[in-house]
Amino acid sequence: MLTKAPHLFDDATSVAAGDSRWTGATSDDYWAFVGPFGGVTAATMLRAILEHPQRAGDPLSLTVNFCALIAQGPFDLDVRLIKANRSTQHWSVELTQGGDDVATFATAVFAVRRPSWSYQPAQHLPATPFGQTRPYPKSGLGMSWVKQYDFRFVEGEPQFGGSPHLTPASAFSRLWIGDTKPRPVDVLSLMSMSDAFFGRIFHVRNEFVPFGTVSLTTYFHTDADDLAAEDISHVLAVADARIFHKRYGDQNGELWSPNGRLLATTTQIAYFKA
Amino acid sequence: MLTKAPHLFDDATSVAAGDSRWTGATSDDYWAFVGPFGGVTAATMLRAILEHPQRAGDPLSLTVNFCALIAQGPFDLDVRLIKANRSTQHWSVELTQGGDDVATFATAVFAVRRPSWSYQPAQHLPATPFGQTRPYPKSGLGMSWVKQYDFRFVEGEPQFGGSPHLTPASAFSRLWIGDTKPRPVDVLSLMSMSDAFFGRIFHVRNEFVPFGTVSLTTYFHTDADDLAAEDISHVLAVADARIFHKRYGDQNGELWSPNGRLLATTTQIAYFKA
Numbered sequence: 194m195l196t197k198a199p200h201l202f203d204d205a206t207s208v209a210a211g212d213s214r215w216t217g218a219t220s221d222d223y224w225a226f227v228g229p230f231g232g233v234t235a236a237t238m239l240r241a242i243l244e245h246p247q248r249a250g251d252p253l254s255l256t257v258n259f260c261a262l263i264a265q266g267p268f269d270l271d272v273r274l275i276k277a278n279r280s281t282q283h284w285s286v287e288l289t290q291g292g293d294d295v296a297t298f299a300t301a302v303f304a305v306r307r308p309s310w311s312y313q314p315a316q317h318l319p320a321t322p323f324g325q326t327r328p329y330p331k332s333g334l335g336m337s338w339v340k341q342y343d344f345r346f347v348e349g350e351p352q353f354g355g356s357p358h359l360t361p362a363s364a365f366s367r368l369w370i371g372d373t374k375p376r377p378v379d380v381l382s383l384m385s386m387s388d389a390f391f392g393r394i395f396h397v398r399n400e401f402v403p404f405g406t407v408s409l410t411t412y413f414h415t416d417a418d419d420l421a422a423e424d425i426s427h428v429l430a431v432a433d434a435r436i437f438h439k440r441y442g443d444q445n446g447e448l449w450s451p452n453g454r455l456l457a458t459t460t461q462i463a464y465f466k467a
Numbered sequence: 468m469l470t471k472a473p474h475l476f477d478d479a480t481s482v483a484a485g486d487s488r489w490t491g492a493t494s495d496d497y498w499a500f501v502g503p504f505g506g507v508t509a510a511t512m513l514r515a516i517l518e519h520p521q522r523a524g525d526p527l528s529l530t531v532n533f534c535a536l537i538a539q540g541p542f543d544l545d546v547r548l549i550k551a552n553r554s555t556q557h558w559s560v561e562l563t564q565g566g567d568d569v570a571t572f573a574t575a576v577f578a579v580r581r582p583s584w585s586y587q588p589a590q591h592l593p594a595t596p597f598g599q600t601r602p603y604p605k606s607g608l609g610m611s612w613v614k615q616y617d618f619r620f621v622e623g624e625p626q627f628g629g630s631p632h633l634t635p636a637s638a639f640s641r642l643w644i645g646d647t648k649p650r651p652v653d654v655l656s657l658m659s660m661s662d663a664f665f666g667r668i669f670h671v672r673n674e675f676v677p678f679g680t681v682s683l684t685t686y687f688h689t690d691a692d693d694l695a696a697e698d699i700s701h702v703l704a705v706a707d708a709r710i711f712h713k714r715y716g717d718q719n720g721e722l723w724s725p726n727g728r729l730l731a732t733t734t735q736i737a738y739f740k741a
Contacts, residue, residue, distance in 0.1 A: 253681065253682070253715060253736060254532075254681070254682040254736050256530040256574065256682070256684060258528075258549075258557050258574055258576060260549060260550035260557045261550055261552065275532075275534060275561075275568075275569050275572055276534035276535055276568050276569050276570075276572075278535065281681065283532050283534045283569070283572060285559075285572070287549075294549075294550050295549050295550050295557070296550075298549055298550075298557060298559070298574060300530065300532055300572060300574055302532060302681055302682050302736075304681075304714070304715065306712075306713035306714060306715070307713060307714050308713065309711075309712070309713055309714045309739070309740070309741060310672075310711065310741040311711060311712045311713065312635050312671065312710070312711045312712075313709070313710045313711070313712070314635065314637075314638050314671070314707075314708060314709060314710070315709035315710060361586050361588070363588075364588050397586065397588070398584075407527065407528070407555070407576055407578075408527070408528040408530070408576050408684075408686075410530060410682075410684045410734065412682075412717055412734070412736045414709075414710045414712055414715075414717070415712075416713060419713075433588075434588060435587070435588060435589035435688075435721070435729055435732060436586070436587045436588070436589060436688045436729045436732075437583075437584065437585060437586045437587070438580075438583070438585045438586075438587070438688055438689075439580035439581060439582065439583055439585065439690060439693075440578075440580060440581050440583045441527060441578065441580070441688075443686055443688070443732055445719070445732075445734075447709070455709055455710045458709060458710075458717055458719075458734070460684065460686070460719075460732070460734050462527060462528050462576075462686045465583070466583070467583060467584040
């Protein structure tokens, strides 16, 4: 008899081991417009490396290229250790379905993080604490993945449903992000949360337009020990955009611990039709 | 008889076509501490895709993972079109030497950019014009690649040679970057210039420490037509860092045309020993 994982997120990102060929499946609980939520796809690919017997160290960077739509159902993950040395590993993961072309392609760097000089020039602005910030009402948003997250905007909360903005609004947001059913933040949830911002273009135009992430890169600035010491179930997330031009726009973001530690930084380039 | 390309940069990034296997060679003109300047390696890998007969559209993103040192001499480039649809292409390029393991691994997205709504929320601060900004004296820097660029700091010029800073200095710089022998800015030079910032840790600590880029991602916000219309030979470059921790630090940057257009954005994670 199948036992469900204790959290939907762990269920959604679960993988089964092969030699180099691993398997997974899309989750109806984390579904977006026309395919799985990209953050969970990215986290699933990261999990396949994390659970690989040859893995050493913690994720340092993950880049995911979304090449084609992923259909509802099972997929194969071709996990390859490209190069390893004493303290770093370079991996690639190809996601395919039914022997078709690659639908998603990821490259990752893992590293054994050693003690060093440490300095964090970046600081986050003071924010209303999570417990005192109003949860974002998601009743108007049909996508299931949105329901799995507890978004609490400190700044830049969108007001979808009105008329589109005639002059562009700000692309900047600051918000708390946690799992709706609280789950300790680990590298997998950081990976997923780094793609959990609403498309910047929705904020700027105050309307939904066809949109899809094309390439996503996230850097991890903590190792597993650092993250365990934080012992948190939500992050303060910051996102902004710099340009929308000829069907593509960027997004850059930061994920902070409530204690003021920068956990991860992320950037993506996304398609839009407007 | 071999004819040298008209510009050292074109010579350094030249590739010879095969079917999927292309060849290139390191350039003594663009050498860094212990291997080739990463920007030129990235540009060479990008050129192999650009000159590939199946290539369609312009580069949208390039991620390069530096897996191992590249030795002086020739290398092979295994160029693979992972997935293509009507308007985008996903590529990978593996750089190997003498049949050894992969030394550098790149993934790229190309796109046919079509007209759309266009909006650039980001603006750059006013800067002293290129012609009125003092060229950075490079006499103390032995690396050949540095000689190929004309750096002119508007803000944050480093003063290497003094004693290391006891309290960290700013990681932020704004500077003009052009080729020392002027060359029109194209996607290849944008790619290279996106890695042409001095390591942020050198600025912050005012000393050279062991340093190497591990993963670099650059997004292009212009297509070839946009860039040709700019008709420029230098860019205004902005770079900053957010964290240095357990041997790794980040960098993020922007490359602007003198006319105020955002041409490319870039981020990287780099190893340091300090």
